[in-house]
Amino acid sequence: MIRSLMAGVAGLKSQQIRMDVIANNIANVNTTSFKSGRVLFTELLSQNIRGNSTSQIGVNSINPAQVGLGVTVSAIDCLFGQGSLMATNRVLDLTVDGNGLFVLASFDPNDVQGGVVSDGAVPTKNFYTRDGAFYVNEAGYLVNSSGLYVLGNSQDIAPDLAAFDDTARAPIRLYDPTTHGLETIRITSDGGIWVTVYDDTGTRSSGYIGTIGLDNYPNPENLIKLGFNLLEVPVDDQNVPTSTGWGAPESGGRGKALSGNLEMSNVDLSTEFSNMIITQRGYQASARVITVSDDMLRELIDIKR
Template identity: 40%
Template sequence: MLRSMYAGISGMKGMQTKLDTIGNNIANVNTSGYKKGRVTFQDMMSQNLSAAEGPLAERGGINPSQVGLGSQLGTIDNIHTQGNRQTTNRPLDLSLEGDGMFVLGEGDLTTTNSTATSLTGMDAELSYTRAGNFYLDNDGYIVNADGKYVIGENATYDTDANGDLTVQPGTQYNPIQIDPSAQSFSIQTDGTVKFIDQNGNSQTAGQIQIAKFSNPGGLQKTGANNYTNTDNAGLVDNLIVPGEEGAASIVSGSLEMSNVDLAEEFTEMITAQRGFQANTRIITTSDEILQELVNLKR
């Protein structure tokens, strides 16, 4: 069989994967915090027809003669560029301006004075996201659409000698809880969550902190706008205060939109379609050549 036929098949498979990625990008053009994918290709190992030879006294050197055997999938990259910001004026809609991700956690709550101070088993249940559409549950915890806790440095509630509510600093990797009886609340650019208690006093519920990765492209998508850490993502050990150490700042009342550019995706779609058609022509032409060989014997 002709090598060109198998080269054409490999090219068709590659173009199919490229079209799959483009289709997923277009489907998520309005998904908050979505990061587009990109496909790259590599050539396959080439078959050597003749090796290279060095120059001799009576002649010069000779280059190798090789025939390529097609293409193969190289990488499918996640492009973590900044998406556009959409203003919503909703205080629990948060967007990140810069590098970093919100941290989400699942697990059993360990409580002190009816206030959560940690999540047991949380290390195996951490996930990361750029989608900042958060909500309050019945107990005042800030959660995402799937009920996962937004993680940061939580404050511990207590009462002083006069019976007034006071807030003490907590520790990292804890859910953020706003007093359910609060009159109002706000979230600052550094992630500090403040609320007005029943007495009209300003209190601090905690501070949302973010995770930073040296290689965000190494994160693994798990669906529902979430990512999980991998051995190649380069997670910084400690959570970072928004706006410090080169980390992103938080903008309340807005959402980060998808970074998909429709004009670019449609152009890539045309390129992939024409690439697929060209590879089918290779197979068709190779088939015609084989047919001519078969017809030699009549």
């Protein structure tokens, strides 16, 4: 009976964790680029009541007798299926249609003077995201809502698209606000950024300014969620952000970078509500096991009276 009590408690704890994950999925049903989670259970250690042995009266062996000690959570997976696309008609809203993650970076404040990142500055930390809602900061760089720099290839305005340099990861600067104003931006499906800028004389210049990079991380389910739609590489896998997965969209198995769209959550509400009912019934059943085990213990104690 003590075993059944402990198994019931283990069931309550495990079902509660599953309900927590379901609740988080439902809460983020409208969160841009959110990836839903799922909980997997595994059986706990079983106690041997009798070991296996050879029968003394026949040729068949006697199977072991085991009593399970409950259940525990074996994994909480992040499901990286593609979410639906929502048209926003905003040029700097990007979605990855296919594989790949945008790479963001933060820099040491000593490497940023007047908002301008020093040439050759090395990011203090890299982040991944599927959230492509980007902005232009006061220094003309492409950033996310948290001010992290979007990485890719960057250069001065040129008339033609340049080949993507797989060895370079630079913050993308669209223009220099101290000398020019930004008039138009166009982003193609291969990540190429085309701008039109003007100077104080009204002279306009148009052309290619850089390409947004994507990293086709080999095991996205292994990434750690940090909040704010950011993902981080585990400590034991820090070499991966410099892997051959880095490159331009529409190449090397990477998806398209679609401008004017955002990827929505991949949460399926019908699935979540079904899982909620199943989880609730599992929780109720575990609670019932505890109640019945308690009644049996009470009966046992009453024998003494």
